[in-house]
Amino acid sequence: MLQNKSYVRKTRAGKIEKVVKEHYLRDDIYCGAPACTVCDTSAARLSPNASTILVLDTNVVLNQIDLIENPAIDNVVVLSVVLDELRNKNLSVYNRLRALCSSPVRKFFVFSNEHHRDTYVKAMVGESPNDRNDRAIRVATQWYQRHLGSAVRILLITNDRENKRKAVEEGIFAETVESYVKSLGQPQLLDLVVQPASEDVVMDDVEDLRPSKKKIIYSEHKPMSEITAGLHRGIYHQGKLRVNRYNSFEAYVGSESIGDEIIIYGRTNMNRAFDGDIVAVELLPQDQWHVEKALSIAAEVGNYLRAEDEDEDVHLVPNSSDDAPRNASVQGPNADASLNSARPSGRVVGIIKRNWHSYCGSLEPMPLPAGIGGIAHALFVSKDRRIPKIRIQTRQLGNLLDKRIIVAVDSWDRLSRYPSGHYVRTIGEIGDRNTESEVVLIENDINCRLFSAQVLACLPPLPWSVSSEHLSDPNREDLRHVRVFSVDPPDIADVTNFVHPGTPLDDEASQRGTSVYLVERRIDMLPKPLTEDICSLRSDVERLAFSVIWEMTPEADIISTRFTKSVIKSCAALSYVEAQARMDDSRLVDPLTTDLRNMNALAKKMRQRRIDRGALTLASAEVKFQIDTETHDPLDIGMYQIREANQMVEEFMLAANVSVAEKILKHFPFCSLLRRHPTPTREMLEPLLRTAAAVGLDLDISSSKALADSLDRAVAVYFCSGDLSPPEYLHYGLAAPLYTHFTSPIRRYADVIVHRLLAASLEISKLPTVFQDRPQLTSIADSKDVLHNDLLHVTKFWDIMPVYLNYRHRNAQMASRASVELHTIIYFRKHPTDTEARIVKIRSNGFIVFVPKYGIEGPVYLTAKGDNGGGEWVVDEQHQQVKKADGSVSYNVLQMVRIHLEVVEPQPNRPKLQLTLI
């Protein structure tokens, strides 16, 4: 059956156009009830003995997705009209509902009502699209009731009063979300129900405990039409709001229209915008612009020593807060000259796109309400300090006060100081190491589920060994006779021989993107049998590998490069320590040790050449813990020691990555996965150069930690070769014109992709088809949108994959750091310590120190809190010095001081490390 849908739309050029689309109606769309005698039941998903089947309207899904994800809500018919509406309104909720529909443990069935001949409805004259869709939902509900008979109750869940009234009139069972949840008899479920925003609905039964009742706190958000017009006329500026990680009362909006960052000071000017929201900003009159404090000239805004309640944290170095504001242009050339130069400041007038999701944290301590099971209004404090406190209602306050919980934001009206949200779930007890570790994982969106049965089914049966098939493969070279050995890392096993494109194993690996290393555990990208057995190049065992074979002169010049899949038999799997010990032991002259020494000699030359080319060897500040095997608590903490053996392996890995990058780029100039590191701008290095000049030091740039900090702002990223021009391929830090990741396919998905590209360039295997999908349209792939995208259905592989991998890579790094920080706190809570530290930055009321022994950076205050210097201390800008007004005491940049390290808890549930001068 055929229907033509026609509608009028406005084209991008502003013309009005009538669009006619065909719309086919079918008779082969089934109901999904396994007991149905009429339909094909092979794809049925609903429970065979369900007494109630739910139909949800669009707004219910949109607003109550956390509730719907709770297993208490099941046997749901999801109508295609709802999915269509949802996709247009909120892609992330759409994806969450889709995930429910495909989850094997849930009974959500998609009914394509829009293409079913009996449930399709045509818009009536004068009927709004909303009304038409509501009617379509009612028609489908009614069809189900008639189709399945009276043994089952088909229940329409809607909070729309009009829709519910019509439904009841038409003889449909209909209920609101709240009344349905109440009928389930699980009171704690009610915490998940989102309360309607007060602007929309009269909240007659909700007692308002806020002192600010009825007072308007925030100015109104401008309607979208006004915002668009304002942007056009240049009075508003659009950009993503980023809240300062160290001071949540300060935010930045990068604006292309004024080519600079606009600073938003204070919650009133931020006007209910969240970190990550796309907002419209209006500039304040210039006389209200924030004047830069003269004394903090070289400071990053995020590193002011603040006397407010939100102050700077002790953190690890290098500080990879890559989302710290890019305020370089303000610190740039004009900063010295005009100490009083003001930075453009503004206020948010409207929100174009919300970035609300759910957050980890805990409730602010408060007395339990009288009476049991009463509703309490609590304030939720997110672990992420950029997020404001969130008001929630709960019936289980006593239960939640000492827990880490997850809360989602629902609304924020003008009358409320804080946004409103609802409880989603409990993670565990506050302070418990497992709970806090899980918080780290959740905050960084890391999937630590066990591998599913489908994924494990893709693995070859164990015990696995090299077969005659592998040996007779013409594409695989037999290198078992060659003396092969490995030093520490898992090495370049032939992972893609086991991970095939399009399999559940491959999908899972691509979604994980990378392995994640926490202090006490590792979350693998691939299942254990692969990482620890089949793809582990152990000694004296035959394994499949992907080899890069160079012929080199004694001067480490490459004469020839060859790539081949291979079979190897490692004669030794050495750790860095073992390798180093062998090289150092002059009594050893066995072939293996000689090989090691030769390779080390080559590596030194390669390294020197790289440094001569301008590569930077950055001081690594990797922290190492000794963990108690029983309690998993940290026993000791220290910096990881870098040996020559580490550098040797690193050098050959870099060389392999470079060789592979050249090879794949030659074969696939437009679809190679490469890694680049943008050249830092002069502005990024400015603070460092200034410090150096002030102290009159000729800084050794190659080992400068401050340089590492500056460079860290320009992070290395994956990209598709077709998206950039060759000069932009440069990896600045390694001084390599071309670079990629090939050497760790076990723990990085990028390397898996590169292995496939390399195999295809050697004509060993075909290029997976998704790699070839390269439509001309480039999408502005936002990592947030990408995140929820089902990679199975992605057509624009190259638009999405590099962005996605960068997102995963960054999150994995952030999680590792957070885990180290967590364990640092656990350690110093038990072991307060005195130690040496070096002053790296001077502030008006103190200085920032670096603690080399633990790789920690943090502030040391010279004055009491709340006292902003008070004239007692004076900063000498030119000599980067802070001294007492009477000149009795002074501290210089780079000076060593002794400090005391201990854990304090100034705010409940937020322990932090405090550094004090001894």
Add this chain to the structure above:
Amino acid sequence: MEFVSPEGLRLDGRRPTEMRQLRAAIGAVSKADGSAVFEMGNTKVIAAVYGPREVENKAELINDQALVRCEYTMANFSTGDRVRKPKGDRRSTEISLVIRQTMEACIMTHLMPRSQIDIFVQVLQADGGTRSACINAATLALADAGIPMRDLVTSCSAGYLNSTPLLDLNYVEDSAGGPDVTVGFLPKLDKVTLLQMDSKLSMDIFQSVMQLAIEGCKAIANYIREVLHENTKQLEYRRGV
């Protein structure tokens, strides 16, 4: 963009291997020797055939076979924007050529030496697959004109979106920028006479997409045969046979 839902339905409700609705009518232009209107969904094309007749420009005359000419145009109203469609631009020249070559390969030109056959096709409404619709309309019009042909050449396209081969792309699917394979096919001789694709596809996927397009051509050939059959019956009836 999701072009095939997890439920296996395309945006317009078809399944991946389903064709749009076909409609055809013979004899829309009474002045012509043969004519036909052919519709594939919302794509609507009219074709008119003149000939075999005397060669207009003697310089073009071919001694041992007929001269086949083709003109392809798009009506100004064929797309929603009602913009004047250019004539003789690259695209229409190319499509004219493609149609001419396809039809020429099928017409038994050696039976009509020193003559000329003109095929005019015009797109009345465009919604993807115009090339194929033009060829199908031309086939019907040639048959209506009684011009001897080796076989009924038919055409259909197939694409590849969301890792799924899709038959007979409509405009929205066509605009997705994925590969689009157009096949011209002689069903009785089981021969492909036209094969076009603008993008890249790996060999095995290309084969499955092309096979799908061929299946589409076969279905269209059955339909066209039915239409001709029905038309002949009508003629017989009118002549009182």
